[in-house]
Amino acid sequence: MRRIDGWVGGAASLVALCVLGAGCVVVGDDDDATATTGFDGLYEDYFQECTACHAPDAPGFTEGTEATLDFTTVDTAYATISTGQASGLSGNQEACNGAYFVGTSPETSLIMAVLDEGVRAGFSVESNPGCDGDAISDMTVKVGFAPSEDFLGNLEAWIDELNTGVARK
Ligand code: HEC
Structure with a gap:
């Protein structure tokens, strides 16, 4: 609902x-896709916008684009976000290579940090000390529009559920 x-x-x-x-x-x-907190809803709502750059042979993929994420289908998106670590980043963003897209909380999840300014500003994980607000890019700029508050709330809830082992897809 x-x-x-x-x-x-x-x-x-x-x-x-x-x-x-x-x-x-x-x-x-x-935007009723946001009505579900399952991953399908997140994909239909906003994550499918990431396919232009984060997928094998994506038209927008260039040197330095994060390369682990694969938004081709809801299944590849789910798999790469839920267990993946950033790779292929260079220059300013290099410090985030190896950081998990989903950490132990929404606040330590790189997937959240690229979409939410507050999470980005406070981002801090032991594994990647240099991966902070200055090193993490704002992906809403790349997409061209921001996700809704509903989407961000559902993404947070999904990360929490994943961490307690009950994530729905
Ligand atoms: C127009 C191409 C483009 C689109 C669309 C895009 N990205 Fe990116 N993404 C990049 C590039 C290029 C980088 C490397 C960092 C940079 O250059 O800013 C990157 C980096 C990232 C990173 C690593 C960030 C860091 O700085 O550590 C994540 C996570 C990410 N993208 C997720 C997403 C998500 C989620 C979406 C969809 C909401 C998305 N991207 C949409 C091009 C894109």
């Missing part, structure tokens, strides 16, 4: 929230 300003809306169709005298607010269903 998706929360809209305290209201819980239906998932499959347009939802009209009406208050007497104040008219109706119609909420579209275009």
